[in-house]
Amino acid sequence: MIGVIGEVPMVRESNVTFKQITFDDLEKGDSFLSAYDAVFIMKEELPVAASPQYAKIYKLAGIPFFFFESSKILPTYIDASISYQDFPDTLSGFFVLGYDGGTGHQFGTGLYNDTNNETNVKSAYSDIFGQIETGL
Known part of the structure; x- marks a missing residue:
């Protein structure tokens, strides 16, 4: 299962389960996050995702976080x-x-x-699912 902060994406895969979550959910820590294979943070939520209190969560969680359509570099979120x-x-x-x-x-x-475009976006999601499945 993949947690999504923001709007759930449309993908081609029918075997992928999404559940909308919130930033408050992230603060529950590993006891909450252990139920997920990854967390997707969508474009409209990125300014909040870069708040300093979440950097530690991204670093200590045992799952990957994906930041979609960011105009910033990765350290903006994890530092x-x-x-x-x-x-x-x-x-x-x-x-x-x-x-x-x-x-x-x-x-x-x-x-x-x-x-x-829709085809390229769905292909990118397929690549990401492959990365998650193989342990990155």
Whole structure:
């Protein structure tokens, strides 16, 4: 099961289960997060996701977190000393940034030919599900 903060994405896979969660849920810690294979944080929620109190959660949780359509770099979310508002936007080319607190592994997935359309977005989600399934 994948926790989603924000709007649940439309994907091609029928075997993936999503459950909407909140930032308050993240603060419940491992006892809550252990029920999930990963957490997706959608674009509209990214400014809140970069709040300093969540950086520690991302780092200590034993599951990966994915930040969708971010105009910021990954440290904006996992380094409590970096302010979302103060950090400039970047054109990273990534559709999603990921961080696995269990391993410290950082990764990103782009869209084919940097083209944002339904087919490419669904392909990116399929890639992410593959990464989750294989343990990143």
